[in-house]
Amino acid sequence: MRIQLAEAAELATVLPDTPATQLDGLRAAVTAGTGACLVAYADTNHVAGHVIFTMMHSTWDAAEFLDVHQVSVHDSEVAAQLLARLREIASERGMGAIRFSTNEDMLLVGAEPTHRTKRRFTLAVHTASATRHSMIRRVQAEDVMEIERLCRAHAVYEKAQQQAAGFASRLMSQLLAESPRVWGWVVPADDGLIGYMTCSREYGFHDGGDYVHMDTLYLDQERRGAGIGAQLIAHAVADATEWGLTKVRWQTPSWNSPAIRFYERVGAIGVHVDQLMI
Incomplete structure (x- = not known):
């Protein structure tokens, strides 16, 4: 299993069913460093799962956090590796939290998240x-x-x-x-x-x-x-x-x-x- 951040030029291959306007926006965000797509490859060409996230700013923390926009994963082992890498990215960038706006049960197994209603x-x-x-x-x-x-x-x-x-x-x-x-x-x-x-x-x-x-x-x-x-x-x-x-x-x-x-x-x-x- 290989987990890595996708380059802007790879996004159409990783996300083949994504509308062109969303792909264009994600390419721009990846290039600018404000968004990213974390991809799990089961082999060289097969995409086993992905997570699209942005780096948002929190005034109260005076720091950024990861905000997850989309998750696609169907295997618990792949999900665990994607979540582990997300945690590493947050730690490497000095971020205090990861936020999910959808209930991603498989990705969050064992994570003990805090629930907020907004x-x-x-x-x-x-x-x-x-x-x-x-x-x-x-x-x-x-x-x-x-x-x-x-x-x-x-x-x-x-x-x-x-x-x-x-x-x-x-x-x-x-x-x-x-x-x-x-x-x-x-x-x-x-x-x-x-x-x-x-x-x-x-x-x-x-x-x-x-x-x-x-x-x-x-x-x-x-x-x-x-x-x-x-x-x-x-x-x-x-x-x-x-x-x-x-x-x-x-x-x-x-x-x-x-x-x-x-x-x-x-x-x-x-x-x-x-x-x-x-």
């Missing part, structure tokens, strides 16, 4: 406001302490694990990079920042291309209901427009009814997703 939203750029608002600005170096406070408050609100020590300085170095993998917008007030949003450009295999992922959006509780959240989302839409992309995506816990109602009001379409994390 509501995933998609906002079509052509249907949404892309007006930038003067009160909202990009993250600056002096925002580090306030960004950490907002991120930790956000984690408490979403009942998530608190961030590790030092995550804020790592995140700020990423946000302020010359060609940032992730970027952020903040809402300043006289007494400090009252909200923030972080976004990244990500690849979606089933879409055949990239989209803007709104990883975090949070406002101090007493500042909600004044339209600021919608203004932040408009900045994400404007970012997508400048990139020539057609979608903004994000997710929220399925129990977060106030956020779900708000996202539906701004025109986003939500679907239920079950996620498994290892």
